[in-house]
Amino acid sequence: MLAKKYAVVDQSRCVACGECTHVCPKEAISVPHGCFAAVNIEKCIGCGKCARACPAGCIKVNLIRQGI
Amino acid sequence: MRSKHWYDYLWIWSIIYFSLGFFNILFAWLGMIDFLLPIIIAVFRGNKWFCNNMCGRGQLLSKLGGALKFLGNKQAPRWMASKWFRYGFLGFFLTMFSNMVFQTYLVAAEARSLTEAIKLFWTFKVPWGWTYTAGTVPDWIAQFSFGFYSLMLTSMLIGLIVMVLYKPRTWCTFCPMGTMTQSICKLRSKSNQNNN
Ligand code: SF4
Ligand code: SF4
Ligand code: SF4
Numbered sequence: 001m002l003a004k005k006y007a008v009v010d011q012s013r014c015v016a017c018g019e020c021t022h023v024c025p026k027e028a029i030s031v032p033h034g035c036f037a038a039v040n041i042e043k044c045i046g047c048g049k050c051a052r053a054c055p056a057g058c059i060k061v062n063l064i065r066q067g068i
Numbered sequence: 069m070r071s072k073h074w075y076d077y078l079w080i081w082s083i084i085y086f087s088l089g090f091f092n093i094l095f096a097w098l099g100m101i102d103f104l105l106p107i108i109i110a111v112f113r114g115n116k117w118f119c120n121n122m123c124g125r126g127q128l129l130s131k132l133g134g135a136l137k138f139l140g141n142k143q144a145p146r147w148m149a150s151k152w153f154r155y156g157f158l159g160f161f162l163t164m165f166s167n168m169v170f171q172t173y174l175v176a177a178e179a180r181s182l183t184e185a186i187k188l189f190w191t192f193k194v195p196w197g198w199t200y201t202a203g204t205v206p207d208w209i210a211q212f213s214f215g216f217y218s219l220m221l222t223s224m225l226i227g228l229i230v231m232v233l234y235k236p237r238t239w240c241t242f243c244p245m246g247t248m249t250q251s252i253c254k255l256r257s258k259s260n261q262n263n264n
């Protein structure tokens with residue numbers, strides 16, 4: 001079984017400031033159309049840098065299990 | 069990490085802007101760029117490219133706050149990024165902006181005279197007369213400069229206070245320009261979805 005950590009954004013509370021996009025080492029998070037941040041799960045390594053930088057505190061790092 | 073671009077250095081612009089206001093208040097008008105550009109980009113491009121990439125203030129808060137990390141990286145209280153506070157602050161800010169424009173109008177109409185002072189936190193009057201020689205430009209142009217610079221400096225000071233207390237870019241959670249541009253983007257993307 002594979003486990004992977006990745007960032008999850010509470011989009012209802014995101015203010016679209018873009019701070020997370022500047023600290024992400026993998027360019028895995030962006031703010032499409034200026035509405036709220038979105039994570040590319042393929043690229044995200046779950047390092048949590050975005051969550052630490054986010055001034056709105058709306059990013060969490062979750063653990064997901066893939067496969068059987 | 070991304071590669072550096074010219075617009076990554078716009079934090080310097082923010083410092084220059086406030087410095088210029090110490091020498092000649094008329095430079096305050098340049099701040100209109102920071103007012104109009106985010107809105108123009110949001111309306112015509114439908115994104116927050118200004119906030120995300122070129123806002124000097126956001127960059128400065130991020131850099132300065134990052135350098136002062138030893139002060140902690142505390143999460144601001146939840147209400148500070150809540151909708152009611154963000155829109156409430158936007159409403160308050162726009163009211164104060166309108167009042168400033170109205171005062172400018174009164175000076176233009178010669179209903180009141182020019183005040184060579186700035187007002188911090190909408191309350192504290194600070195003499196600022198050395199930055200202006202009376203008669204250089206029509207009085208209303210100078211009045212707007214003092215009023216606008218007051219607004220810019222006050223909001224910068226609030227930004228610095230919350231930067232020290234909480235995460236570096238906490239100001240951006242309730243910055244009126246940020247709230248306004250995000251609302252425009254959300255409206256735009258909603259209408260785009262409806263059209264498709
Ligand atoms: S957890 Fe790390 S890799 Fe994933 S989006 Fe956040 S900063 Fe980028
Ligand atoms: S740092 Fe937080 S509030 Fe800012 S765009 Fe990223 S998720 Fe949204
Ligand atoms: S929210 Fe305000 S201070 Fe922050 S990046 Fe946007 S315009 Fe600049």
